[in-house]
Structure formats: structure tokens, C-alpha cells
Amino acid sequence: MSHKVAPSLLSADFLQLGKEVETINASEADWLHLDIMDGVFVPNISFGFPVLQAIKPVCRKPMDVHLMIVEPQKFIREVADAGAYMMNVHYEACTHLHRTVCAIREAGMKAGVTLNPHTPISLLEDILADLDMVLLMSVNPGFGGQRFIEHSVDKTYRLKRMIRERGLDVLVEVDGGVNLETGKRLIEAGADVLVAGNFIFKNPDPQKVISELKHI
Numbered sequence: 001m002s003h004k005v006a007p008s009l010l011s012a013d014f015l016q017l018g019k020e021v022e023t024i025n026a027s028e029a030d031w032l033h034l035d036i037m038d039g040v041f042v043p044n045i046s047f048g049f050p051v052l053q054a055i056k057p058v059c060r061k062p063m064d065v066h067l068m069i070v071e072p073q074k075f076i077r078e079v080a081d082a083g084a085y086m087m088n089v090h091y092e093a094c095t096h097l098h099r100t101v102c103a104i105r106e107a108g109m110k111a112g113v114t115l116n117p118h119t120p121i122s123l124l125e126d127i128l129a130d131l132d133m134v135l136l137m138s139v140n141p142g143f144g145g146q147r148f149i150e151h152s153v154d155k156t157y158r159l160k161r162m163i164r165e166r167g168l169d170v171l172v173e174v175d176g177g178v179n180l181e182t183g184k185r186l187i188e189a190g191a192d193v194l195v196a197g198n199f200i201f202k203n204p205d206p207q208k209v210i211s212e213l214k215h216i
Contacts, residue, residue, distance in 0.1 A: 004030035004193040005213045006064050007206070008175070009055075010046055011197030017051075020201065021059050027207040028214045031064040031085070033175070033195045038069035041093055042141045049075075052082035062086070064195075066114060066175070068141050069093065073100040080107040088112035088135050088173075091119055101130050112173070116141060117149050121159045131170050133193070134159060138186075139176030148177025153189050160190025184216045 007029050012020040024032055034055075037046040052065070062085035067075065072089040073096070079087050087109045094100050097113065104111040112133035115121065117140060124134060136159065138152035156174055163170045174186050175195035183194050194213055203209045 003187050003191065003214075003216075004171075005210055006031040006033040006173070006193055006195045007200045007210060008033040008035060008195050008197035010035045011201040013201070014047075017055070018058060021055055023206055024210075025058075025060045027210040029061055029210050030214075031193070032059055032061045033064045033066060033197075034084075035066050035068060037141075041070045041090065042068045049078050049082055052079075052084075056083040059083075064088070064112075064173075064193075066112075066135065067093075068114075073103060076100075076103050076107050076109075080109055084109055086110040086112050086133060088114045088133070090114045090116065090141075091123060092116055097127055098130065101127065112171075114141075117152065121155060121162060124159075124162075128162065128166065128170060129168055133171040133173055135173040135175060135195075137176055138174050138178070138182075141176075146177060148179075148182045152176070153182075153185050156186055156191050157189040178213075180212055180216065183213055187216055 007024050035046050037044050039045040064086045065079050065084040066088040087104045091113050101111045110132040112135050114135040116137050138149050139146035171192040173193035174191045178194050178196040179199045200206045200209050
């Protein structure tokens with residue numbers, strides 16, 4: 001299966017949001033990645049459901065919504081109503097993770113669980129079979145443009161091996177510091193989805209960069 005590319009809207013020009021979404025629509029991107037931050041779980045605030053609702057009628061790519069917030073289970077209905085394809089919640093933010101994953105699926109979305117850089121993949125052993133995707137953060141969540149954390153490549157390899165050994169159909173997504181060099185190594189380690197923000201949106205030709213990432 002060819003890997004997927006999911007541009008992160010966090011790095012877009014918010015004064016030109018409609019234009020930026022149309023650029024992604026016209027590109028080889030597979031998904032649009034949307035980071036919702038609350039300033040509590042992570043030290044930053046991004047955007048909320050009004051932005052998702054505004055994007056919904058114009059976005060032609062499946063929306064991959066990543067909630068970097070406390071108590072994400074409270075907002076499953078809002079994420080579903082915004083038209084999300086995938087809802088990602090942090091392992092570190094969910095006291096009752098299995099219940100939350102089941103509720104996400106019952107709302108008609110795919111369920112993803114995100115791990116911070118310091119969180120070991122072994123903690124997913126009892127939930128992995130219930131997931132559609134695991135998102136590995138390869139930077140500390142909260143801000144774009146950070147330096148790639150090198151042990152993320154080995155972490156990706158070990159997670160993919162765990163998935164294959166269990167015969168599961170679970171995607172591995174990686175977010176943070178992704179460019180052509182780190183992206184190539186992540187794909188070789190087993191990543192299925194690459195999330196990139198600054199590398200795409202800060203480039204003069206985002207569609208060209210997306211194509212390059214897609215064809216690593």
C-alpha cells in the first residue's frame with residue numbers, strides 16, 4: 001500500500017484559509033490534518049469547531065482531526081458533526097481510553113490514538129486491536145516547526161512490528177519535523193501516513209512538496 005500524506009493546517013496562512021484548503025484539494029495529499037489545541041494539555045491554543053465547520057463544505061480530502069486537549073471524549077459529537085474521517089485522541093489525556101475509542105467508532109469515525117514522544121508503545125498492547133491508527137508524535141506537541149526527535153524512527157519500526165506480529169490492520173501515522181529526509185526514513189521504518197506542516201505550507205510550491213513527499 002502506498003503511504004499517505006496529510007498536510008497540517010496548523011501551518012497554513014489563516015488569512016487565506018479557503019485558498020489554502022483549495023491548494024490541498026488540488027494536490028496529491030490524501031488527508032487534511034487538523035490540530036485542535038486547548039492551552040491546557042499542550043502549551044498553545046490553535047483553533048476550534050467553528051473553523052472545522054467552515055472548512056467542512058469546501059474540503060474534499062478526508063479530515064484527520066487530532067485533539068490535543070484534556071477530556072477529548074466530551075467532544076466526539078462535535079468532531080463527527082464537523083465531518084471528520086479520523087478522530088485522534090491522546091493516550092495521555094484519556095482515563096477511559098477503550099470507552100472513548102468505542103464512542104468514536106459509534107459516532108461513525110475511524111479511531112486513532114496518539115502517543116507523545118516519551119510515551120512507550122507498550123502501553124498500547126491492550127487497546128491496539130481496537131484502533132484504526134496510532135499517531136506517533138515525533139516532536140513535543142503544541143507548536144509547529146520543531147526539530148525532529150530521532151528516536152521516532154526506531155519507535156515507528158517497533159510499533160509497525162508489533163502490529164504485524166498481531167496480524168492487525170492498523171495504520172501508523174507520524175507527525176513532527178517531517179521532510180523528505182526524515183519522511184524517507186519513517187516510511188522505511190513502516191510509517192503509513194506522514195503529517196507535515198511547515199515543510200508544506202511555508203514552501204513557495206506546496207503542491208510540489210506534497211507530490212515529493214507522496215513519491216518518496
